[in-house]
Amino acid sequence: MTYVVTRSCCADASCVLACPVNCIHPAPGEPGFGQTEMLYVDPRTCVDCGACTTACPVDALKPHTRLTEAELPFLDLNRAYYEAHPHGDRTPMALVPAPRRLSGSELRVAVVGAGPAGLFAADELLRHPGVTVTVYDRLPTPHGLARAGVAPDHQDTKQVARLFRAVEGQPGFSYRLDTEVGRDLHHADLVRTHHAVLYAVGAATDRPLGIEGEGLPGSASATDFVAWYNGHPDHSGARYALDGERAVVIGNGNVALDVARVLTADPESLARTDVSDPALAALRTSRIREVVLLGRRGPAEAAFTLPELLALASLDDVDVLVEEWPADVPADATPKTEVLARLAARTPVPGRRRIVLRFRTRPVRIVGGDRVTGVVVERSTPPYGGSARETSDPDGGTPRTAESPGATETIEASLVLRAIGYRARPVPGLPFDGATGTVPHQRGRVKPGVYVAGWIKRGASGFIGTNKSCAQETVSALLDDFEAGLLAAPVGGGATDDAPTRGVDLEGWRAIDAAERAEGDLQGRPRVKLVDREALMAAAGGRSRGEGVAPSPRGTPQA
Template identity: 40%
Template sequence: MTRPLRIAVIGAGPSGFYATEALLKQTQYDVTVDLIDRLPTPYGLVRYGVAPDHQKIKSVTNIFQKIAANPKVRFLGNVNFGTDITYDDLKAHYDAIFYTVGASSDRSLGIPGEDLKGSMSATEFVAWYNGHPDYADRVMPLDVEGVAVVGVGNVAVDVSRILAKTAEELALTDTADHAIEQLKHSKVKDIYVLGRRGAAQAKFTTKELREFGELLNADVVVDPAEVQVDELSAKEMENPGTAKNVEVLQEFSKKHLEGKPRRVHLRFLVSPVEIIGTDRVEGLKIEKNKLVEQDGWIAAVGTGEFETLNVGMVLRSVGYKGVALPGVPFDARKGVIPNEGGRVKGENGVLPGEYTAGWIKRGPSGVVGTNKACAVDSVNLFLEDAANLSRVDDSNATPEAVDALLAAKGARVVTFQDWLELDKVETEKGKALGRPRVKFATVQEMLSALEPVKG
């Protein structure tokens, strides 16, 4: 066979780039890759999920940029899967498909009042302050004094830290302008971070936890009784990260409050049982828990002792889950594409030439770098299968054929060169203000900025 294998990678976040990198590095087959994303911007969670005051993590985009610069790769941005390009279109134009769309939805708490105004996922709040186009027009209920953040992972820590900082501090980051403007008028004084189990079971990393103690605008409040280590949790203290987390929390519990304008309350052994309110959130009823062992697992069970927090906003951060792609198998309970190690599974077994990587493959676990090994594993399965995969018709297996298809559907494709132009505008605007960048927050703004470029 003389032509390269044509491969589509759906989703241009970290997993999509790592899968593309692995495909380029292998030497068994000549390949070309179309990296397709519904947004005009690449990088996915790195652009829209990583906290704006954690710029160092975003430097991974330098590696992604080099991958995209390879002549065997095309970035097709602003292309929506299911409308601009369908499952059948992919099967007709590509020899193999990788789904790397991440986990863009969230898990619910399943408690009364969850649909009240002011109750939302931390995912939405993160996307809003990071300038995701889907959330750019949201008005956040920051006219309240209390906010509850349910969950004790790094995302919960991120949103709590952003709420605790001043607008002036955030104005030195790439926080979206619309978010800075609203946060400038925030009336929030108390932020409650709630974990249903103990301090030893919390999922945040020590580095992120320590940042609470460095906040200029907020005191950190910890109840000493809630960060004691019980007998059940003693074994978990053998993990150095867990031991360090507990140590930091116990240090916080001994600190004297300095009278800063805001307070971050780190609470443990409490579960939300009801969001109170008529038209909007007016309070959160929580139940105190105790730890018990169940089937070798440390579980939290309610004690029947309740407390009501005076909050007007509730952000749930209890896990991400994937969203189904039209025509692609999906396990709604697990929130992933069903797969065997990375090979996509349909009702009757593995679907030849279809693979998945990242959170949509394995669920929301690990950090940005974790997705690299995951993507490599899936690419290795493709390499095992490639010799026996059926090939699409040569007339369809060209970039030009895909371009013609997208043009016929009226898709306005944003190329990687286009993105570099947008990136240049954002960073130059930022430089003038002493910021990393000033983000375009809507698709229309991005496309309008490209008008002179596209001529």
């Protein structure tokens, strides 16, 4: 018997460290770690000990004898990886960096952003004796996209929160949530009261299409839609047009697949997840029966990962179809095209909800009067050039200006969601590269004392576990600067200095977490999310911002 990684794992490498025979690759320090879609178990050297299953925070590892029919393709994926990558040298190049014994006084670091990038950075810092970390976030809740971005039907992936709870429990860790840098305190405040400030603010906005009609009611960002059904407090009052029979999602990455699944899911199955209550109520009355996903490139270049495609293809109550398979693309060109070709050969089942993938199709304009009624599209051909009016690439690549002739057609739809990638906002006071949407840096170092990690560092790419190796690089640069004497000593007591409000601390977050889980236990759900700021603050035992307290006047405002 061998163990198998199933679905999209977190790739944080906990299982690699637990494996006594080093049969899980790519490991930290090896080529491909943090870039592959998942980790792989070598069936030839696995000794069936099960140590990896106890270490995995998202329950992604299973013995092959317990795989469901939908999970059987992952057995072949694991085997195929080692046929292509034999890994003759089984010694990882750098499993765990040795803790540094820092000379002098303690190292005090502020981390701005409580998502996976920020918490992995905090974890890497706290591995070294003498380090204290305060994590700031403008929301009353931490965990970023792990809480507000992972689809509710992917509860296994959401279990990465176990890792984060372990980080939060380390000595030297503290939270200042519900605290916005730029309003409640400023960059200069953090620089003055800490040796270093590490920004892990992610990519909070989406990329626009830049086509006519994009601003019509019924045309929206998939980023916002995902935040809405995940209970993000900024989107708790949103409304979406679910009264038509068809929705169009522009883009074909993992977010597009998530949105399509949620829109076509049986609401009763979603009711057993942590989907937000307002979204669940709206989805119960939804009339949408079909979701069309548009990808400008061909099936071989589709942006979604193979594990997510396999999960989509295994849905047993929704037809997943591919329209118009390109004659010039061999079905066996890649593992991804093999799955897509099988979907293209499917016969639709009358009466079922359906998800239709269309390739080599680009949006020209969104049409409608007082609301969206459809999308005008045209066929695109290699090299998939767009018209001169196109300002962005719906598949997340480099914009093109070459003409792409072809007949147009209108796809009728009442809802159009763009899912063409996340983009970071500039961080006031820091340099910003508008082309890449990142802060320029060297190994995460913007300058001694100021650092970046996560998407603001490398762009909106990678997986949850990618942030681990990203954080290791940044923290290594930060520690190098501290040991070289390049970081100014902080003034004052740290996190509580110049604090205009108390915010939500670690105990406040734990109170929110406990309240949500307790209500979830009553309803047979993982948790019932509190979706508005007032309810969150009440559960935390804190108070809302602005009760006669003025923001700090110092420093440069930071969004």
